[in-house]
Amino acid sequence: MSAGRYAGSVEAAARLRALVPGGAHTYAKGPDQYPLDCAPIIARGRGARVWDVDGNEYIEYGSGLRSVILGHAHPRVTEAVCEQIRLGTNFVRPAMLELEAAEAFLAAVPTMEMVKFAKNGSDVTTAAVKLARAQTGRDVVAVCTDQPFFSTDDWFIGTTAMDAGIPRAIRELTVGFPYGDLGAVRALFEAHPGRIACLVLEAESGALVPPENYLRDLVDLAHEHGALVVVDEMITGFRWALEGAHALAGAVPDLCTFGKGIGNGYAVSALAGRREVMELGGLDTDDDRVFLLSTTHGAESAGLAALMATIEVHRAEGVSERIAANGRALREALTPVIEDAGLAEHLKILGRDCNLVFATLDGDHLPSQPFRTLFMRQLILHGVVGPSFVCSAALTEADIAQTVEAVRAAAPVYTAALERGDASADLGGPSVKPVFRRRA
Incomplete structure (x- = not known):
């Protein structure tokens, strides 16, 4: 990994942690939830993709803690919000x-x-x-x-x-x-x-x-x-x-x-x-x-305008059906990759098609935060970021294909860690941790 590839994100994350308790305004977005050496600080997004402050581009899953169902900067929603805030908020x-x-x-x-x-x-x-x-x-x-x-x-x-x-x-x-x-x-x-x-x-x-x-x-x-x-x-x-x-x-x-x-x-x-x-x-x-x-x-007007526009788009474009279809296509594409890598008992895709999550299990088939860190880190290094595979209506066939290649690239790293019985060499820092815990 190039030391400078995530330098801006690492520096911004340190500044956030010094000024904002927990380093984020939502615990689930905090620095303890992502690999420490490559946790992107987002600069912008469009559709199913985001760019970090270093200019790296990613396919993003679980956008906005599952809130961005249409994709970032959806034109109909953006237009409705801009039109409304010009009238007062x-x-x-x-x-x-x-x-x-x-x-x-x-x-x-x-x-x-x-x-x-x-x-x-x-x-x-x-x-x-x-x-x-x-x-x-x-x-x-x-x-x-x-x-x-x-x-x-x-x-x-x-x-x-x-x-x-x-x-x-x-x-x-x-x-x-x-x-x-x-x-x-x-x-x-x-x-x-x-x-x-x-x-x-x-x-x-x-x-x-x-x-x-x-x-x-x-x-x-x-x-x-x-x-x-x-x-x-x-x-x-x-x-x-x-x-x-x-x-x-x-x-x-x-x-x-x-x-x-x-x-x-x-x-x-x-x-x-x-x-x-x-x-x-x-x-x-x-x-x-x-x-x-x-x-x-x-x-406040912006939120209500966004609500009404989202309802309109939902009806016009069959959003729930599209999200489910995207998730189904993603699951069907990832499953053989995981199976061919011999990881079917350790890396699982779970949940409804519209709400896919991944489970990372260790050599004893137990949920593992270190293996979660390893997997998330490999995804990020190959242009995919997110705590899950929850997709939006904006996900494309090209996005799914790139996600498949990211998982394919992550598989041998995961397998090697299983064979060693230790994922620590591939974490880029401390393991991610559950949000709800008594001690830091």
Whole structure:
């Protein structure tokens, strides 16, 4: 590797770490998540490709933590945002755009009756929990423990290894349940009779396949015990389908939260749900009002314009179908390369076609952060960057072909490390680490 090839990125990363705790504004983008000697700092992107500050070009996967579903700088979204911000970005009263965006969103997600916009997923998911507690008069929240993240707020972070600064009393108000096991949820309700306000989960969970009618039956079970169901559609919304994964499952949760791909990377998120529940945060209720979402930038124009343009492109171009087709083509192209290299038991492509991830296993067939580091580093050295193989609608046949060659080039390095029983020589520094850990 040329010492100067990533010099600008290495230098910029060091400056970031000195000024920004964790070296990034999102832990998943931090320097501990990528090989230290070749972690690109991005200068620009277009379509499925990005360029770093040193001028290196990459095919990018998992763009914007799965938020850029159309591809970077999509012309229709860019045009809509530019047109709108020339008219102003924030006003003292609601803008007509807020009505138009609400109508467009609810037409796209017809299972929901009301919507309120914000800027990030954590805020809307916490607002959903608050509504559920107000609606039920209960305090305990149950989260799916097979899913990695729901909010930056205390009610969820208190369940992770990074619970420093969160009072024990808050941590004790959140309990967990496994994905796909109705019996476990039933037992949880029995263990906490009359205390659980809501179940919080993603509609689907990575490579785990739920039993038939799982989500519908879960909603029925929760209602039987007087609790609500909050479905987190941050990853699945607009990626699985425009209307969300819950609709594909034939379920109608009480509340849904959306973000990431609904604005193709622009800052917009949505809390949506049944009118009866949502109105607790409105003006047409006889119950005690909930201070729901009241943020200065919740209806800022750029995000709402991006949302509406993304919906238009989605309908016009069959975005969910295209993303799934791209992922399917990528999986089909990579599988024989991995098999021919004798790595099928160590390097696995998992998940839905629209949401592919890779698993890196060591010589004992156990998940390995060092082997993940090795694999990611080899991909970067051969022009592919990303924590997964989650693709956008912009991925091309040429991008897939280049990704295949990158994996082909990585395979002998991976094999040699397996034969040695040690990946350390090919990491370029320390191994990547899980985000949620107690010590640095």
